[in-house]
């Protein structure tokens with residue numbers, strides 16, 4: 010009997026250590042190459058945005074890991090980094106202007122932190138954007154591929170709609186010579202039983218316990 014408790018304690022402490030040290034940067038959800046790009050371009054005076062909505066709503070997953078600062082803003086949250094803004098085409102805004110992406114509306118409980126190229130997680134700022142923690146709703150897109158981190162705490166269905174426009178590179182004031190466009194992105198957070206792993210450990214301990222008592226009996 011006592012032996013099985015020792016086994017259980019060892020397994021659980023191993024699990025705790027593994028969880029704390031497993032992966033100090035957040036994970037690229039569903040694999041680093043599985044990206045869903047929103048291609049932005051200029052067509053004359055029109056801003057054009059074409060989102061890849063394959064597999065949407067995308068999964069927000071809580072890996073239960075403790076991350077290095079500044080990525081620890083994702084601790085305890087379910088997140089996804091598959092959507093990425095990319096710039097296409099040869100026409101770019103004139104000097105002094107930039108492409109801006111402004112949050113129009115989103116589900117409550119949705120947070121966003123600034124990312125970058127997916128494999129370069131250690132170089133991302135993880136700054137709150139799109140209204141998160143009182144940040145501006147408008148975020149300047151510098152036309153480099155950027156995979157931001159979308160995060161939630163509670164299970165549910167989430168969506169966010171963005172207005173994409175040309176505006177002053179410093180102030181974000183819209184340049185009315187260009188017609189903006191908008192895209193809506195969607196996510197889902199299906200609750201996963203947090204105790205699933207502990208339950209399976211319990212099953213292992215249970216089996217060992219039965220073996221021990223069988224031996225005692227035999």
Ligand SMILES: [Cu+2]
Pocket residue numbers: 044046093127154156
């Ligand atoms: Cu990408």
